[in-house]
Amino acid sequence: MRHLSLEGIKAAREVLAGVVHKTPLHFSHTFSRMTGCDLFLKCENLQRSGSFKLRGAYVKIARLTAKEKRKGVVAASAGNHAQGVALAAARAGIKATVVMPKHAAITKIMATRSYGARVVLWGETYDDARERALDLHRRTGATYIPAFDDYDVIAGQGTVGLEILEGLPDCDALVVPVGGGGLIAGVAAAAKESHPGIKVYGVQAKGAASFPASLEKGRPIPLKQVETIADGIAVKKPGKLTFPLIQRSVDGVAAVDDDEIASTILLLLERSKLLVEGAGAVGLAALLNGRLSLSGKKVVVILSGGNIDITLLSRILEKGLAKAGRYLRLEVPLQDRPGALKEFLAVVARAEANVISVEHDRLDPRMPINRVEVYLTVETRDTSHGLQLLEALREKGYAVRIGPGG
Numbered sequence: 001m002r003h004l005s006l007e008g009i010k011a012a013r014e015v016l017a018g019v020v021h022k023t024p025l026h027f028s029h030t031f032s033r034m035t036g037c038d039l040f041l042k043c044e045n046l047q048r049s050g051s052f053k054l055r056g057a058y059v060k061i062a063r064l065t066a067k068e069k070r071k072g073v074v075a076a077s078a079g080n081h082a083q084g085v086a087l088a089a090a091r092a093g094i095k096a097t098v099v100m101p102k103h104a105a106i107t108k109i110m111a112t113r114s115y116g117a118r119v120v121l122w123g124e125t126y127d128d129a130r131e132r133a134l135d136l137h138r139r140t141g142a143t144y145i146p147a148f149d150d151y152d153v154i155a156g157q158g159t160v161g162l163e164i165l166e167g168l169p170d171c172d173a174l175v176v177p178v179g180g181g182g183l184i185a186g187v188a189a190a191a192k193e194s195h196p197g198i199k200v201y202g203v204q205a206k207g208a209a210s211f212p213a214s215l216e217k218g219r220p221i222p223l224k225q226v227e228t229i230a231d232g233i234a235v236k237k238p239g240k241l242t243f244p245l246i247q248r249s250v251d252g253v254a255a256v257d258d259d260e261i262a263s264t265i266l267l268l269l270e271r272s273k274l275l276v277e278g279a280g281a282v283g284l285a286a287l288l289n290g291r292l293s294l295s296g297k298k299v300v301v302i303l304s305g306g307n308i309d310i311t312l313l314s315r316i317l318e319k320g321l322a323k324a325g326r327y328l329r330l331e332v333p334l335q336d337r338p339g340a341l342k343e344f345l346a347v348v349a350r351a352e353a354n355v356i357s358v359e360h361d362r363l364d365p366r367m368p369i370n371r372v373e374v375y376l377t378v379e380t381r382d383t384s385h386g387l388q389l390l391e392a393l394r395e396k397g398y399a400v401r402i403g404p405g406g
Contacts, residue, residue: 004151004245006193009158009186012059016159019091020055023047025167025300030271035287036295040171042164042191045276045306049083050111051232052183053147056156057084061092063152074142076100076133078126078231079108080279080305081147086115088214099133101125102118105231117226118181125226127236135345141150148182149239158186164196164300172297175283177304178202178211178253179233181242187302188249201292202246203282205230209255210237215247229258229312230244230278232305254291259323261285265313266320268303277308278316325383327356329403330376341374347396351389354379375403 005042024043032039044052061073065083072095075085082098096117100109101124113119122132126147137144165171174191176184183200188200204211207228214237222237230378238246243280247252261278264285268274275339282300286292321327333338341360348355359375367373380386393400 002151004154004158004189006156006190008151010164012155013054013159013162015059015062015175016055016156019048019058020159021047022163025164025345028272031284031288035299037287037299038296040168040300041274041284041300042160042300042302043235043274044160045274045280045303049080049087049115050098050305051080051084051280052160052302052309053080053084053158054087055084055159056148056150056153056182056186057081057145058088059156060150060152061085061088061094062141065093068143069246071140072096072142073145074133074136074140075147076126076130077128078234079104079112080232080307082108082112082117082119083115083307085145086112086117095142097133097136099129099136101129105307107309108307111307112171125236126234127234144279148180148185149240149241154182154186154189154242154245156186157183158190160302161187161190164302165191168298168300169195170298171195171198171300173199173201173294173299175201175203175281175286175292175294175299175301177230177233177282177302178204179208179235179279181211181238182239183302183304184250185242185245189245192249196211199251200249201286202250203286203291204253204255205233205278205282206255206257208234208236209253210235211246211253212255214238215253218247219243228261228278229316230261230282232277232279232307233282239404252292256282256285256289256291259319260289262316262320262321265308265316266324269317274303275306275308276303276306276315280305282370291315310347321379325386326380328353328378328380328386328389328397330378330393330400331403332374332376332398332400333371334374336362336370336372338360344374344393344398347393347398348376348378348389351392353385353389362385379398
């Protein structure tokens with residue numbers, strides 16, 4: 001495909017028939033109330049391979065010539081495109097090599113290998129991995145499958161937009177995660193050509209927000225480095241093809257920080273029972289934290305993926321609970337005598353706080369010989385409950401302090 005059009009996106013949908021799921025479009029009462037919108041969630045986290053990326057990868061691979069298929073394919077990815085390419089190549093019966101950053105999520109590496117692809121770990125970022133993949137393409141003749149900068153790939157991602165507008169034709173605005181720009185370029189093309197009045201907004205992670213400055217300057221401006229928990233959109237610069245498409249069709253690009261992303265992952269899990277990765281949470285995070293204001297509008301937020309590493313999820317949940325006042329880390333000196341810890345914990349129990357962990361440190365050189373330092377992590381209902389616990393402890397004479405992260 002040499003250009004992007006609504007007809008081309010519809011043709012891509014025909015290629016994907018029977019391959020991808022038509023993912024749910026879920027109305028959320030909870031998030032509608034919290035954002036002031038009529039808010040719908042497009043659940044691409046429930047897509048095959050765990051993200052929308054299968055759509056573009058499959059369309060591109062399905063359109064290769066027989067000669068190209070014999071030489072196999074190569075791609076670069078932080079994880080989701082890797083799985084899409086691996087699964088699409090497996091269905092086509094061809095070889096696939098995927099280059100991933102050395103610190104890519106273990107779950108994404110394992111899933112990519114499980115589809116039959118060869119995984120090469122290289123570099124610190126997606127952009128490093130991309131350079132290595134292009135080198136393999138030049139040396140082996142394998143077809144390079146871009147993560148976003150290709151019209152077939154963009155058209156495949158644009159089928160998400162077709163599904164949204166078929167399910168909700170009176171939608172006012174779409175909110176889309178943005179890395180290199182393939183998803184939002186395709187979705188915006190599908191939406192604007194069929195519904196000219198609709199608004200399309202992108203959201204990036206602040207630690208990888210190349211588009212706001214690039215759009216302001218009118219040209220792609222690369223970042224010196226990227227750092228975010230949203231690894232799926234940790235890209236240093238906009239794509240050559242995607243940038244002008246986004247300039248033409250997107251109404252604005254906001255950015256959210258990692259704390260906002262983490263809190264949103266927790267909220268989606270608790271309130272909607274939906275597991276998303278960092279990239280999948282940025283759109284909702286922007287609305288919840290006032291980065292976009294669409295009050296009174298009918299809005300669809302795309303949850304782009306759910307492939308989150310379990311160890312990262314654990315850290316995100318702990319941090320999110322702490323931020324919400326649900327985890328409290330306390331430090332308190334106690335007398336070094338039998339029963340002192342039991343008496344202290346009895347106060348905690350009467351306050352109905354749940355003990356997560358206790359560390360009893362007799363060797364702290366800062367403490368007098370007859371004192372020990374106790375480090376306590378408790379679960380509370382909310383910030384108010386945590387303050388009640390602190391008050392109860394201090395009323396009993398405990399010199400309790402809030403520790404780091406508490």
